[in-house]
Amino acid sequence: MSDMDMDEAAAIIRSDPFASSLGIEFVLIESGHAVSRMKLTGEHLNFMGLVHGGAIFALADATFGAAANSNGTMAMAIHVSIDFLAPPGGTEHLEADVREDARAGRGGHYVMKITNDSGELVAVCQGWAYHTARPLVE
Amino acid sequence: MSDMDMDEAAAIIRSDPFASSLGIEFVLIESGHAVSRMKLTGEHLNFMGLVHGGAIFALADATFGAAANSNGTMAMAIHVSIDFLAPPGGTEHLEADVREDARAGRGGHYVMKITNDSGELVAVCQGWAYHTARPLVE
Amino acid sequence: MSDMDMDEAAAIIRSDPFASSLGIEFVLIESGHAVSRMKLTGEHLNFMGLVHGGAIFALADATFGAAANSNGTMAMAIHVSIDFLAPPGGTEHLEADVREDARAGRGGHYVMKITNDSGELVAVCQGWAYHTARPLVE
Amino acid sequence: MSDMDMDEAAAIIRSDPFASSLGIEFVLIESGHAVSRMKLTGEHLNFMGLVHGGAIFALADATFGAAANSNGTMAMAIHVSIDFLAPPGGTEHLEADVREDARAGRGGHYVMKITNDSGELVAVCQGWAYHTARPLVE
Numbered sequence: 001m002s003d004m005d006m007d008e009a010a011a012i013i014r015s016d017p018f019a020s021s022l023g024i025e026f027v028l029i030e031s032g033h034a035v036s037r038m039k040l041t042g043e044h045l046n047f048m049g050l051v052h053g054g055a056i057f058a059l060a061d062a063t064f065g066a067a068a069n070s071n072g073t074m075a076m077a078i079h080v081s082i083d084f085l086a087p088p089g090g091t092e093h094l095e096a097d098v099r100e101d102a103r104a105g106r107g108g109h110y111v112m113k114i115t116n117d118s119g120e121l122v123a124v125c126q127g128w129a130y131h132t133a134r135p136l137v138e
Numbered sequence: 139m140s141d142m143d144m145d146e147a148a149a150i151i152r153s154d155p156f157a158s159s160l161g162i163e164f165v166l167i168e169s170g171h172a173v174s175r176m177k178l179t180g181e182h183l184n185f186m187g188l189v190h191g192g193a194i195f196a197l198a199d200a201t202f203g204a205a206a207n208s209n210g211t212m213a214m215a216i217h218v219s220i221d222f223l224a225p226p227g228g229t230e231h232l233e234a235d236v237r238e239d240a241r242a243g244r245g246g247h248y249v250m251k252i253t254n255d256s257g258e259l260v261a262v263c264q265g266w267a268y269h270t271a272r273p274l275v276e
Numbered sequence: 277m278s279d280m281d282m283d284e285a286a287a288i289i290r291s292d293p294f295a296s297s298l299g300i301e302f303v304l305i306e307s308g309h310a311v312s313r314m315k316l317t318g319e320h321l322n323f324m325g326l327v328h329g330g331a332i333f334a335l336a337d338a339t340f341g342a343a344a345n346s347n348g349t350m351a352m353a354i355h356v357s358i359d360f361l362a363p364p365g366g367t368e369h370l371e372a373d374v375r376e377d378a379r380a381g382r383g384g385h386y387v388m389k390i391t392n393d394s395g396e397l398v399a400v401c402q403g404w405a406y407h408t409a410r411p412l413v414e
Numbered sequence: 415m416s417d418m419d420m421d422e423a424a425a426i427i428r429s430d431p432f433a434s435s436l437g438i439e440f441v442l443i444e445s446g447h448a449v450s451r452m453k454l455t456g457e458h459l460n461f462m463g464l465v466h467g468g469a470i471f472a473l474a475d476a477t478f479g480a481a482a483n484s485n486g487t488m489a490m491a492i493h494v495s496i497d498f499l500a501p502p503g504g505t506e507h508l509e510a511d512v513r514e515d516a517r518a519g520r521g522g523h524y525v526m527k528i529t530n531d532s533g534e535l536v537a538v539c540q541g542w543a544y545h546t547a548r549p550l551v552e
Contacts, residue, residue, distance in 0.1 A: 052157075052200070078222060081355075266493060318431055355498065
């Protein structure tokens with residue numbers, strides 16, 4: 001895939017409505033790897049005043065999608081296992097770093113780390129995506 | 139726990155800012171069991187025009203939180219494994235049904251089913267919550 | 277697939293060396309569903325004298341393989357998430373019941389329940405298998 | 415914990431009947447970290463002639479137990495998610511490397527890598543253990 005195609009794929013990925021609505025910004029999208037940041041607001045909190053697990057997962061999953069689609073063919077998430085390691089604490093952002101660590105046929109396997117502004121682990125995930133043959137850029 | 143206390147717990151659960159911002163409505167909150175619905179809008183979509191996996195998980199996780207906190211003591215999610223079974227298709231809502239199926243000391247185990255308006259399974263999850271001794275209603 | 281072919285598939289599944297070495301007996305193998313029993317001996321225990329988590333998983337996974345291969349085409353496990361709900365207690369056997377609850381293209385999704393002689397849940401699993409086109413019976 | 419106590423804990427861990435019956439050898443047991451090897455025989459195979467997923471998991475889980483109990487207090491596995499990345503291929507052994515990457519109260523979180531003789535990833539797992547206060551060495 002040419003660099004221009006990867007740029008086009010990244011532009012499409014960055015246009016994601018759900019990610020945008022949550023304030024997720026894609027810091028880096030390269031082949032099989034993506035990094036994103038989410039600025040926390042009152043809308044990310046649960047009824048206990050802590051960052052909602054669903055918001056933490058959404059950041060991981062959006063970044064998973066960016067890494068899995070980075071090469072310009074559509075990938076679909078099959079499964080994600082998330083372990084919540086610690087409440088984020090008094091952090092302004094959460095950051096997700098997702099890397100492909102294996103391929104098996106059409107499957108791509110990804111590991112995901114979510115950290116706070118101090119670099120402390122908040123959650124880790126692992127998951128599979130299925131890589132279709134359908135181009136992201138038509 | 140008295141019915142009045144469970145009503146108070148349910149009221150607190152229903153005030154969840156993240157769930158509200160996603161249009162999640164709690165249809166039923168009873169001991170160890172909760173049902174929720176999320177009306178889908180353009181903000182729930184990913185860059186492919188499909189419901190975002192993060193939105194599907196958020197619905198499951200918010201409902202998990204409702205079931206796990208239904209008895210009025212704070213519970214924290216430890217782990218969730220989500221398997222995405224099928225794209226939701228042309229549905230207006232997604233519904234989540236979460237039930238506690240086991241307790242082990244302070245741990246509660248929950249199974250989660252997410253369905254579309256036709257009752258078709260979209261995703262299933264299983265996960266653990268840790269039940270603290272801290273009351274939700276102080 | 278004819279009944280004779282399913283009988284042949286079941287015969288192959290029952291010949292599994294690893295399952296046999298652990299004392300796993302396949303009680304039922306039908307389309308997308310299998311039930312197995314494992315008689316517990318001292319070799320199934322961990323250093324605490326409890327049934328080893330690896331033995332519990334092995335029973336689940338062998339039964340998953342039986343359910344996923346029951347229709348006579350080779351299936352490969354992609355992912356399993358196991359939650360250990362309770363120690364088995366003073367039981368002579370463990371039983372696993374595995375059902376396919378969804379198909380998505382080549383993927384089959386399975387839920388697994390492991391119970392003791394009193395019918396109490398010991399562990400639950402969910403997982404994906406990839407169905408190849410390769411026949412089990414050649 | 416003194417070095418002598420850790421040596422005693424390691425001796426108990428090495429006496430595990432299930433691990434021994436599968437030919438699992440503990441290469442390294444140190445605080446929050448363990449490495450094990452399993453010599454493959456015909457008994458580790460499934461009916462397709464491939465290493466059984468249950469045998470791969472058993473190696474991971476036994477090593478998880480070694481890492482989680484290394485400090486001499488009993489730990490119980492709560493959950494493990496295993497992703498199978500590739501068939502082991504023509505390898506004589508499988509090796510598991512398990513590390514604790516986080517603690518949350520009584521919970522310890524572990525990441526597990528299973529590789530073949532060529533160092534290729536065969537499977538990865540992540541899971542939680544609950545650390546009781548009960549000493550392994552009484």
